[in-house]
Amino acid sequence: MHPIELISITKRFRTSEKGEGEITILNNINLDVISGQSTAIIGKSGSGKSTLLHIAGGLDSPSEGKVLCKGTDFASLDDKHRSALRNLHIGFIFQANLLLEDFTALENVMAPALISGKKESECKDRAVQLLERLGLADRMSHVPGKLSGGEKQRVAICRALMNKPEVILADEPTGALDEENAAEVEELLLNLVKEEGRSLLLVTHNQDFAYKCDNVYLLKNHGLTKEK
Amino acid sequence: MFRFRTAFRYAFSKTRGQRVTSIMILVGIAIGLIALLVISAVMNGLQNAQMDQLKNLESFDLIVRSDSLNAEDIRSLSGVDQAFRFIETNALIVDETSENSQSIRIRAFEGDIFESQRFSKSLTVISGSKDNMAGLLFSYTTRSRIGISYGDSIKMTFLRRGKTATIVPYSTHLPVSGFFSSKMSEFSSSTAFMDYSILSGIIGTDEAKIAVYVSENQKAVVQSIMKLDPDAVIITWQEYNKALYSALMLEKTLMYVFLAFMFLIICVNLKNSTRRLLSNKQKEGAMLRALGCSRKSVNAIFLGQGLVISILGEILGVVLGKILIANLQNVLKLVDNVVFALSGSRTVLTQIPFNASIGALETALVCLFIFLLSLIFTSIGCRRIYRSEIMEVILNASY
Numbered sequence: 001m002h003p004i005e006l007i008s009i010t011k012r013f014r015t016s017e018k019g020e021g022e023i024t025i026l027n028n029i030n031l032d033v034i035s036g037q038s039t040a041i042i043g044k045s046g047s048g049k050s051t052l053l054h055i056a057g058g059l060d061s062p063s064e065g066k067v068l069c070k071g072t073d074f075a076s077l078d079d080k081h082r083s084a085l086r087n088l089h090i091g092f093i094f095q096a097n098l099l100l101e102d103f104t105a106l107e108n109v110m111a112p113a114l115i116s117g118k119k120e121s122e123c124k125d126r127a128v129q130l131l132e133r134l135g136l137a138d139r140m141s142h143v144p145g146k147l148s149g150g151e152k153q154r155v156a157i158c159r160a161l162m163n164k165p166e167v168i169l170a171d172e173p174t175g176a177l178d179e180e181n182a183a184e185v186e187e188l189l190l191n192l193v194k195e196e197g198r199s200l201l202l203v204t205h206n207q208d209f210a211y212k213c214d215n216v217y218l219l220k221n222h223g224l225t226k227e228k
Numbered sequence: 229m230f231r232f233r234t235a236f237r238y239a240f241s242k243t244r245g246q247r248v249t250s251i252m253i254l255v256g257i258a259i260g261l262i263a264l265l266v267i268s269a270v271m272n273g274l275q276n277a278q279m280d281q282l283k284n285l286e287s288f289d290l291i292v293r294s295d296s297l298n299a300e301d302i303r304s305l306s307g308v309d310q311a312f313r314f315i316e317t318n319a320l321i322v323d324e325t326s327e328n329s330q331s332i333r334i335r336a337f338e339g340d341i342f343e344s345q346r347f348s349k350s351l352t353v354i355s356g357s358k359d360n361m362a363g364l365l366f367s368y369t370t371r372s373r374i375g376i377s378y379g380d381s382i383k384m385t386f387l388r389r390g391k392t393a394t395i396v397p398y399s400t401h402l403p404v405s406g407f408f409s410s411k412m413s414e415f416s417s418s419t420a421f422m423d424y425s426i427l428s429g430i431i432g433t434d435e436a437k438i439a440v441y442v443s444e445n446q447k448a449v450v451q452s453i454m455k456l457d458p459d460a461v462i463i464t465w466q467e468y469n470k471a472l473y474s475a476l477m478l479e480k481t482l483m484y485v486f487l488a489f490m491f492l493i494i495c496v497n498l499k500n501s502t503r504r505l506l507s508n509k510q511k512e513g514a515m516l517r518a519l520g521c522s523r524k525s526v527n528a529i530f531l532g533q534g535l536v537i538s539i540l541g542e543i544l545g546v547v548l549g550k551i552l553i554a555n556l557q558n559v560l561k562l563v564d565n566v567v568f569a570l571s572g573s574r575t576v577l578t579q580i581p582f583n584a585s586i587g588a589l590e591t592a593l594v595c596l597f598i599f600l601l602s603l604i605f606t607s608i609g610c611r612r613i614y615r616s617e618i619m620e621v622i623l624n625a626s627y
Binding site for chain 1: 229230233234237238241242243511512514515516517518519520521522523524525
């Protein structure tokens, strides 16, 4: 059983509020996120990469097809159980500026564990450990406004790994960073995912970054083609 | 716990001026609550003082008319503090020295009601003596009005039951034996006292009633009296003062209604603040969902931030309101001094002749009312979460 399986996924959007017309973004896509491997999806802007990632994470619903997370169809779950499944088995990393602004770096990392109902005392050690591993020991008490772009993204990586999820979904994790910071974050992310034995589903424009992954797919003309 | 912590952080978020808005709303709620509590306390104090005077002098707690019971029977009942038999009649009085006249109600009590703590609390004999009731005891108001003095001879004309005719006039002369003052001007200007045996000798005791001061549970006392004499006619102080009581309640209700309108304005601000926060935190709302918060939890966080502001505003309002009520006299003096310093004249009431007070239940009800209003308006502010698909925010941000 794969951590995430996408089966015949099609996603259409209405072109107007009245629903008079529709455009197809994704058409009959099948993808398995293999345990312990990293998978990258590349493609042009607007090709539907992020939509595919959100569907894979249960944040959005497909128009047709099924998404299985640990063998459970997201569509069969209500919002509460879908959220709990996401909390425990999936870690998200977004492009930038999606940290909780009023919380410190440490609190941001602990957030998934606190949402799952753990007490602060139970999860603080792991959060501190992750931040230290990513070189943020002296930034723990800083709010996102006081962190650089690279630091914010490292905090986001720690947060995604906090609940030891089986799969990490990363949406352009280096998209808003300069070259130096982007290279650093790429390396940290790939190493950490490997060290922790997690699966990675990555969406990126950056071909170099993508080809460091075990599998690479190109999203083009609403369909996926395996590139590596 | 996480939801509460997040709601609290969001309520006082430093980003995009949220903290200033929240503090302003919190202070607004506190000021509104202080106004409600202080006005309620003053109204209560005013009502209680008026009702106390009425109960002590005019209507007593109960007035009983019974052919078979006497004051002693009622006094022996549990819950009864004191009971006095009394008669009253109207008379035309003429001061023979000044020839001024006035219609007045004359009351006469069997036993020494002037020794009663409740009666003497509201009425003071200033000159002459209550022990010398061979004459008439008038109020100072009556004294000023018709110009009588101690020892003056007063001609009194009653209407009493005749031997052949139904009603006949009867006149007698009595001296002025003293003066009293009370805190009820209407009572003072319309009432005089005289000896029970003299008045009963003139008008008889057919219309005698029993004035009852109750120490506890008025309802139980009424039931006990009805058990002793099922034919007894009992008038409670609420029935006796029904018109005034209703007017005071109406006054208080209207005041609450006007103050509630003031709160609506604060609540509209609360709703707008929630909306603004929602716009500021749309991305974070989406982020929380991605981290595993359910739609309900995210909504609870945004609802919670409004309620945090409301509850803190209420706590501040109750504390400051209670302090203000306890020191109302000093505050009025301060206001008076400020007004005097600015205008040179004293226009503010510097001494309130009653104790402003508000009970725990009334305070709790006022707080509950404000809490419910806040809940409703914050919910209205949060409705957008239910209406919009919050994940669209992340999609739009990612494209």
